[in-house]
Amino acid sequence: MAQELGTLAQQTADRLAEKHVGVVVAAVAEDVVEIRGAGSTGADDGRTPGPDTLFEIGSVTKPFTALALARLASTGRAGLDEPLADLLPAGTSVPSRDGRQISLQHLATHTSGLPRLPRGMLLPALLHPSKPDPYADCTADALLAGLARTRLGAVPGKRFRYSNLGAGLLGLALARRAGTDYESLITLEICAPLGMTDTVVTLGGARSRRSAQGHARRGRPVSPWHLADLAGAGALRSTATDLVAFVRAQLDGGPEELAEAIRLSRSVEHRTSPFARVHLGWMAHRLHPRQGAHLQIWHNGGTGGFSSFVGFDPEKRLAVIALGNTSGRPVDRPAFDLLRTLQQERASEPN
Template sequence: MAASDAPDVVFALSRHGRRTVLSGGTAPPPPLPREDLRYETGSAAKAFTGLLLARLIHSGELSGGEPAAALLDEGRPAGANPVTLAHLITHTSGLPALPAGFYLRGLPAWHTNPYARFPAARVVDAFLRHRPRHRPGTRWRYSNYGVAVLGHALAAATGTPWEDLLTGQVLRPLGLNGTTLRADDSGFDARGHGKDGESPVPPFDAGGFQAAGAVRATPHDLLTFIEAHLDPNGAPSQLAPALRAVCRPVLRRGIGHRHVHTIAWFRHPTDGGPMYFHSGATLGQQAFLGFRPDTGTALAALCTRRFRAHDPFLATAYALLAQEE
């Protein structure tokens, strides 16, 4: 926690089901215990989106090969090389990190909530107008935009709003009652801070990018989510096949890369076996989620500060998960 150097820090670790949750920080303790607050997970929310897609595939509702544009614009022809749902979740869609026009539109709120200025309709419209630079499936490029489009495509395919879809298919079955997709006035949301560790940052509003980063959750809920990946047999039966599926490698980012990807996680080798992880950041908070089947370890690390370079928080969290003992 000292190495993380943030106003609020929580390290929640589970080893073979036995939990240890430690919290602290450079700021005075908040009114509620830090381990009971909800934290913004940023891009780590993509692990939830990947599990949802796997759930819909294993239930037979989708195949993953559906062209996203056809789902979002009924009657639209698929074309010769369509962007599929699988391309979107694996960052191989050919889409850039953010849609055209995002920077210009988000600039007035760049230090507060730029994503809030790009709502769902704009995300979908930008996608339907976009022409990928590369044939889908040929190159890896991390894209918040692509996963945001995936969320809208899944909502369209199922006829269910994104928040209801994720809640009904993932959050509720796992009993994640301390997990939401938006801030509220309940007092349970942790307050973010800028890179100086002192300036307050307003709650993150994902706008039309909910599937790419809207999840906010308590440390214990995040441990429950991660622990389910370590023991799919102990999870709700309807999620067990999907939990196994999101642990299978699906691509490697070229020769020489350690980065092997599943549809939900980065996967790195260790001497004992693979470790899975995903990090995320909003303007004022950061998160690191990960697990290792060989050591039975699950880790949810959270802090209320955004680092821009030489990030001590992520380095500390990664090193903790990488420990053999």
Template sequence: MPKTDRNPQASHSHFPTNDEILSILSDRVDGRRQSVGIVVGMIDGGRRRVVSYGRHSADNTSTPDGDSVFEIGSITKVYTAFLLADMVGRGEATFDEPVQDLLPSGVAVPERNGRKITLQQLSTHLSGLPRMPDNFNGDDPDPYRHYTVDALYQFLAAHELTRDVDTVEEYSNLGVGLLGHALTCRANKDYETLIRERVTGPLGMRSTSIELSDSMKIRLVPGHDASLRPVLGWNLGPSPFAGAGALRSTVNDQLTLLETIFGQRKSSLDQAIEETMTLRQRVADQDIALGWGAKALGDDVLYGHDGGTAGYRSMMLFYRRARTGVVLMSNAAGDVGDIAHHLLNPAKPLNKARVIVPVDQAVLQSYTGRYELRADFVIIVTEADQHLIAQATGQGPFGIFPENAQEFFADFDLNVQVIFNVDSHGVVVSMTLRQHGKDTEMLKIG
């Protein structure tokens, strides 16, 4: 059953009506089967609204709502940025401080051409560190739980940066995880405690944490993979990756954060939040903020971050000056982020439904193998039932499904395509990874 909150819907709202939103959500749950349950929260004109559709699971047909608990994955990185800015504001750290200085004596951090990686560069993904360490086991159903601090230090000691720091933006779970870990070393407190004392506590966000309270356990919505099969939750809390993706939260708590960002609420974190909003530099036509994705558009800035774990997807998008924002949470790994973009900006069309076409098994088999971007990043492609499975270094496997004989789409994000390239003799020589319009070619090496 669908759910909407009790707040009256303003006739001048920037957003579609509840019925229009429910039509979109029901199509993704019942039609395209991209999710089991979706909750959308919106703020416009100082008022919040929550609309939801679907169910918790096959065994629990109740509809999630604004207080239902989801894993929010990489949205956690924004909280790590708040924590960094707060510690800088208190004089406990500086943005340009080398991360090396916060770690125990004897721990080596790679540098290049005499430049050390700073705390700000970790938060802005300009550190030069890869997305994941190469000693991370992405095959584990709960992959982060068993990754230790010692394993992180071993990777850092052996790793050589392939580019200068502060020159190329490369999204790095490793980098933000290292940042969160370094801040815990400086404060001599664990990540959960720091976030509670410095961020969620001052903001009154009682349903945002790593460890679940008894109340949150009752409200937790089970996760599902992109094929809507139940999956285990991820436990990043014990690992040095906590700052990159460990938090669980609710749509209502994230709307509280948006209200604080919009100035509707006052807190001791206001200055730290302001620091994260600052556009610090521009790299390759990309605006760089602390923790946020950001894009200057006219007299406003679009800020946002998404999150994804084995069984959940989430997104937060907002225009700060217009004080208009969207929070979306889904209890499946399928891509539904386009809904948030469309609700915030109706000129952004919803994704078209992807259609899987049959491809000869011999053709699928010819695409299997190893594709290399560089020595520390390889994608292995294997065959499955009428589709392929791809797995990148340090990451879990994901399905790719044929749209035609050479072009495939990813089950976790419909804006990610894999295109297999053949030479004049019909031999597969490379793949092109197309992510949100950006093409990266990877050579087939075996």
């Protein structure tokens, strides 16, 4: 099984490397893990990225933020239905609609009614070459001042509307409740119990030397993104090794101190269609019966120089991770294809 898994991971990495400067692909089947790289980190030595190469993971940060919420909720330090306003500085004006306040669960399931981006930010600005770090000015003061002038597009809890602003506010609010900063919150509540030592917001020392260089769509090196106080929406950097530990906790239930939080994060759901739903931090869908009716839970991400994907099937204990150091070229399709191949092979095995 390991040999076949390694071959499939390498084939996916090679496929992705046709459009990315460099990639790493991890495939997990129960207790077997295979990690393969292709292309280049973009560093001066031109080495191939590997299990311990750090990538910006963009919105794959959001499942971490949501799991931190579940962790605080499962230990009685926050409530899923608790209003966002209760975790922000006194006097902060938080929009509501039809008398319904935004709760922490609304933020984690993208049902808050908040817009995708903070007030004053336009989507084209994220790709503008003269603005290499479009979120750099998203300080807490700026976010909360803009929040006071924001109108909700729907009654909280009613409609799915993907929101970087909402996820960033959730990270900010949880860090305030825990009396720390976002990076320390994730380290203490999630990374430490899982033995993840390379999932960070800030780089330094040896990690900098192990980091891939980000690239624009056509291969031009670009500057890193720093999301300031919107960190909960997409500021984490990580490795394939760490993300394997993260996803295996989803497959196995995790260590004792995280088990209840993992169960809680997946028990909460908001239906977006007959086949799709959103959990705390995760998207999920079940394939059509003609495609095997397999369950796929996932999240993808992208920054100015990177693309990422994490997907898994808890029923068959399978997972796929893909990390690339080129923006504008999603790794999703080859990663989904690999996950589906693993699911089909598992379904065809004799009982």
